[in-house]
Amino acid sequence: MYRGIVQERNWTKRGAFLRDRILEHGLDQVTGHGRIWRLVHKDFQPGPQPHMLGETPAQWVEHLAHPNGWWRDTAQRLLVLKGDKSVLPALREMATSHADPLARIHALWTIEGLGALDEKLALERLQNPLPQVRVQAIRASETILKTPGDHRELLNAIHALATDRDPNVVLQVVMTSKILNLPNWKQEARKIVATSNSSGVREIGEKLLTEAPSLAASNFTPQQRSSIERGHQIFSSVCFACHGSDGEGAPLSGSQDLRLAPPLKGSLTAVQGDSLLRVLLHGLTGPVDGKAYESEMISMGANPDSWIADIASYVRVSFGNKGAPVTTEEVARLRAASLDRGKPWSIAELRAAYPQVIADRSAWKLLASKNADRVALAIDNDPATRWSTGAEADPAAWIRIELPAAEKLAGLILEHEKSPRDFPGRVRVEVSTDGETWTPVVETSCARARNEIHFPEVIAGRFVRISRTAIAESNYWSIHELQLLHMSS
Incomplete structure (x- = not known):
């Protein structure tokens, strides 16, 4: 700011409140003083x-030890921009032996900026007695670890600092392991966080392990994105304590095998129908998939419908789950319909009350209007493979499933996450007992990477036909995985 008045004229016209203040302090006279003002003490x-x-690059090196941070930062920037490697011997000497730790850190990063950081220097700095130098050595080592080659000695030296006496060093080990996605970094990080005596390591470490919602490549609406992000905050402050920051269940103290609560990652309860909402509203008791847990899920029903919708939406789209976000209206309807529920749910009740995926697809027979020779790829348990209509945008494409026996059919799931633009647009689902006479069940839009379609009511049938009724953006249609839902009882 270089003028006394920065308001628009409308706010400083005669009679305006600011007009008298401007004249009182003479601000209308403050012009022509350059772009930058500095406020300093009179002494x-x-x-x-x-x-x-x-100056020369050699003189810039000397400024890396200047007591004023602007001098150090500017000298480092000029050295890197100049790219003069003749100063490397002086930089190495400063990085290893200078009395000022800030000078050592600036010299280390200047060497890194010049592309001259090697493992020998990095290993030496990792053993420095000053924790702030060790932290910067770990960070600078990331440049080396990103390059091809055998870096086992450097990795081992960094892993050894996971038990460092300084919490900042320990946290840097976790952060570097995460940013580089080092092998088994999550398992190692959980051990570090769970066994640390530092509250800072435990608190910040849990945040580092908490998975942020993946929204960048998704076709969520702005409202859904906001809900998922709020759910992330709820999970990070409440749910992580039992379910673990990575959704795999928090380990019991002293054990990596026993968990406080069931994993949310890959959980059927999390993604199928309204099971997760029922658990949030009323709680869950008893074993889950045959395994007992120390912590029982208590009811969260005292929270508003919007709170329930936010946390459910986050869980359903995080930890690799492929469910759909939940609306506040859905929670309100289920809450009203289950007012008489006075006890927690059990997994057996939820499974019996809601359609389940037909697990065995080995005896299914498939036909398709296009590329019938590849249609089996839609049920091969490999999300990387697919059946597709091909390069042609065929609005009348269809796929037919024949089951080995009649089932109580309740819905289906179409996944094409690996081909995000290949959604069908709109489909009609029909069911038949003999493959000749077809009963229309539902017609709906399919514009997501994972489309879970529920039938208005359970219908018995042995054949299912899915027909495209409207295309979207002239795309062709791919199915990476096709599943059917049935009532098991």
């Missing part, structure tokens, strides 16, 4: 004015 005595552009 402040400035140091010598820098003239770095007229």
Whole structure:
């Protein structure tokens, strides 16, 4: 700011409140003083004015030890931009032996900026007695670890610092392991966080392990994105304590095998129908998939419908789950319909009350209007393979499933996450007992990477036909995985 008045004229016209203040302080006279103002104490005595552009790289190296941070930062920037590697011996000496740790850190990063950081220097700095130097050595080592080659010695030295006496060093080990996605970094990080005596390591470490919602490549609406992000905050402050920051269940103290609560990652309860909402509203008791857990899921029903919808939406789209977000209206309807529920749910009740995926697809027979020779790829348990109509945008494409025996059919799931633009647009689902006479069940839009379609009512049938009724953006249609839902009882 270089003028006394920065308001628009409308706010400073005659009679305006600001007009008198401007005149009182003479702000209308403050012009022509350059772009930058500096406020200083009346007794402040400035140091010598820098003239770095007229100096040599060797002189810039000396400034890396200057007590003023602007001098150090500017000298480092100029050295990296200049790219003069003749100063590397002086930089290495400063990085290893200078009395000021800030000078050592600036010298280390200047060497890194010049592309001259090697494992020998990095290993030496990892053993420095000052924790702030060890932290920066770990960070600078990331540049080396990103390059091809055998870096086992450097990795082992970094892993050894996971038990460092300084919490900042420990946290940097976790952060570097995460940003580089090192092998088994999550398992190692969980051990570090669970066994640390530092509250800082435990608190911040849990945040680092908590999975952020993946929204970038998704076709969520702005409202859904906001809900999922709020759910992330709820999970990070409440749910992680039992379910673990990575959704795999928090380990019991002293054990990596026993968990406080069931994993949410890959959970059928999390993604199928309204099971997750029922658990949030009323709680869950008893074993889950045959395994007992120390913590029982208590009811969260005292929270508003919007809170329930937010956390459910986050869980359904995080940890690799492929469910759909939940609306506040859905929660309100289920809450009203289950007012008489006075006890927690059990997994057996939820499974019996809601359609389940038909697990065995080995005896299914499939036909398709296009590329029938590849249609089996839609049920091969490999999300990387697919059946597709091909390059042609065929609005009348269809796929037919024949089951080995009649089932109580309740819905289906179409996945094409690996081909995100290949959604069908709109489909009609029909069911038959003999493959000749077809009963229309539902017609709906399919514009997501994972489309879970529920039938209005359970219908017995042995054949299912899915027909495309409207295309979207002239795309062709791919199915990476096709599943049917049935009532098991």
